[in-house]
Amino acid sequence: MTPKADAIELSEAELRDVTSFAAACARTALGFFEEAHPSDLRPREAIEAAEAFAGGGRRGAALRTTAWAAHRAARETASPAAQDAARAAAHAAGSAYLHPLADAHQVKHVLGAAAHAARALELAGGDDCAVGEREVERARRDAPPGVRTALSKLPPAPAGGGRMGELMRRLDLTLRG
Template identity: 65%
Template sequence: MATRTEEIELSNDELREITAYAAACACRALSIFEADLPADTRPRDAIDAARAFAGSGRRTAALRQSAWAAYKAAQEAGSPAAADAARAASHAAAAAYLHPRASAHQVKHILGAAAHAARAEELAAGDDRAVAEATLEWAGRHAPAAVGAVLGRLPAAPPGGGRVGEFIRDLDTALRP
């Protein structure tokens, strides 16, 4: 297993597959945010930017800015569920900036969109844990091979992070080879 200071192999194809996966996960919860703030396009823009990168686009300042804009939208959301939906979108765009660094923090870049989407759906359903479990199961079934391959090169997900951190660790365990 790599140490925190080592670099891992990370191909552009893997980075694009991971970003496409993160965008698909975030898209599941987008309607929760849009129901809360229908005129705010920042989370949708972040998901669209992630999809553009995944489809052979470039990592640009606009892509990074879309991630930060979705993060800011989360801070301005009117409900915790909408905030997590916007955070999922932010993580989708940020997935394009996964670093080839063997750090447990990088696991959040890979699985953050899925975990925040699961939390958004759970909260929107009145804290129904079965809803989160179904979302996490979907995320596990739809993860491309690149997700498991890259997770296998990284240290395990870090402790902490509340319910979202729990989801990240659950996915990490399920998807790691």
Template identity: 85%
Template sequence: MLNVSPRADAIELSQAELRDVTSFAATCARTALTLFEDEHPHDPRPREAIEAAEAFAAGGRRGAALRTTAWAAHRAAREATPPAARDAARAAAHAAGSAYLHPLADAHQVKHVLGAATHAARALELAGGDDRSVGEGEVVRAQREAPPGVRAVLSRLPPAPAGGGRVGELMRRLDWALRG
């Protein structure tokens, strides 16, 4: 079990759960990857972040490659246009970063669990002409595909935090659906 300290807000987090969360995040991020790659075909950073997440989820080491690719995908998101490509790159960054979920009962940690799914949903929604039904459909798909470890981890965390615009709204909807 991973644990950072004996603090009252610490939760237990198994390696299997961490791999489930990361696998889920990578799968969700991959649904929107082409939105980035179609606009930025020579920028491999989001793909590399998803591949690093997939490697960890499949049993690889939680090492520097995950952090490096996560930060690189975040930089790609800051540089990307249009907004759908930006959110697709953010989804990839969250996928690699999800391997670094902290074992703390903190609402911010929900963003590590669901950030890739909700940024991917928003990217697809934007690519669909800002059609909110597309994002809602992605929330339903993500809920259906979430492995048991994702639900188990969320059950030990407080609900998703307020704010965050449309991505935050999608996150709260997915969080509620996975807990329900």
């Protein structure tokens, strides 16, 4: 049986910072999805919903709806870069629902969009790991204070997840450093 995670305090400002960061990261990869599927707006709508919340909007049903729609878009494309771009968008919209629990899996709500965006850029760059590492460094530089604060309340990113998981753990370590 998995032990129950402790509750943590998350301010609305921290949630908005996390969501703003996630949306900005997802936006860096959006073009890979839109190039493959120019008439499919689901990932764009997820990012826009995340940006609306980050900018002071309500945390309502549109965030959840667009997040799930972007996840479906990821499953429906054959392009690996487009898949990760759509997953980044889905994580951006879902980041507003970071649970106030000290659980390592909550780190995915904070950094999932950044890691998937970095992986999309890597894949589009010929699976060049240096591309992903540069994106992780850019994300580290651009992370607002609320991202670091939220991460400080959580355990380190969990193991697993393949290359995307590696990128997430790398970003997690650099933001906590």
